Amino acid sequence: MNFLQKNFVYRTLPFDEFVKRTSEEKHADFFLCEHESYYLRSLGEDVRKEPADLWKQFPELAEDFHIPHFFEPGQFFSSVFRISSCRLQLWTHYDHQTFQVMDNLLAQVTGRKRVVLYSPQDALHLYLTGDKSEVLEIDSPDVNSYPEFVKAVRYECVLEPGDLLFIPALWFHNTLALQFGVGVNMFWRQLPADSYDKKDPYGNKDPVAASRALQTLERALRCLDELAPEYRDFYGRRMIQRIRERTFCNCQSS
Ligand SMILES: O=C(O)CCC(=O)C(=O)O
The missing domain is CATH 2.60.120.650 (Cupin)
Known part of the structure; x- marks a missing residue:
């Protein structure tokens, strides 16, 4: 299926x-x-x-x-x-x-x-x-x-x-x-x-806090849309790094 x-x-x-x-x-x-x-x-x-x-x-x-x-x-x-x-x-x-x-x-x-x-x-x-x-x-x-x-x-x-x-x-x-x-x-x-x-x-359904975090991420992505592509790329990568540092339990498997 x-x-x-x-x-x-x-x-x-x-x-x-x-x-x-x-x-x-x-x-x-x-x-x-x-x-x-x-x-x-x-x-x-x-x-x-x-x-x-x-x-x-x-x-x-x-x-x-x-x-x-x-x-x-x-x-x-x-x-x-x-x-x-x-x-x-x-x-x-x-x-x-x-x-x-x-x-x-x-x-x-x-x-x-x-x-x-x-x-x-x-x-x-x-x-x-x-x-x-x-x-x-x-x-x-x-x-x-x-x-x-x-x-x-x-x-x-x-x-x-x-x-x-x-x-x-x-x-x-x-x-x-x-x-x-x-x-x-x-x-x-x-x-x-x-x-x-x-x-x-x-x-x-995602836990309430997770779904709030996902909605906030969508808002952040809409903000990045206002930037030129190379800036969007740069700030997107910085955000990924920040998310990794703050959330991943085991960075080796990423
Ligand atoms: O056993 C199945 O057919 C599906 C099981 C399943 O998806 C579950 O337990 O969440």
Whole structure:
């Protein structure tokens, strides 16, 4: 799935029909083509306001779902039920399905899934648009269009049924279902509750202070637009140096 070019459509199906189609390779009934793939990511009752919660939307299933004690109940943000067709690949994200602003525990219930992770310190090598990487073919990237991508360190694992993967906040991840699979993931907050955007049912909006900083940066860039190109270049470089000095935890990976 490519979120930047939206090569997918949203459709509604009865749950049993959805599971049937998701678990088969070729479909007698389909929306677009007989080999189409399916993906469910559960949502809250009011999708704009409420985060997904397995205990509210699927209480019978939730009774069977137990995880070790990783966080305090007050830190809980959401639990997302996920079902995917074999071979479905989700774009690299930090949750907006590529990078996430909350800690995440991904539980694989059935089926095998490959997960590739990239550190937040490799953000500059991932060609980001918002929280998503433009590099879709992570196994055979187009090195002419994305020359920096090869510098990003790739961490890879295969989740088997019953495995739990801890994906720390801000870590990029790309998932590839190796079989029809069912999973649940739990997001929880590690910053104080008021650091997060209150209108964020997906748990993927930038923390409030980060989004203020990004808006301020946009304003600063508009100021630089008033300058001649060589001045803009010079002051842009000075700003980058300042940002590096003040913010990077580890300048070696930059
Ligand atoms: O397992 C998947 O299909 C995607 C998982 C994911 O993106 C997440 O846990 O944030």
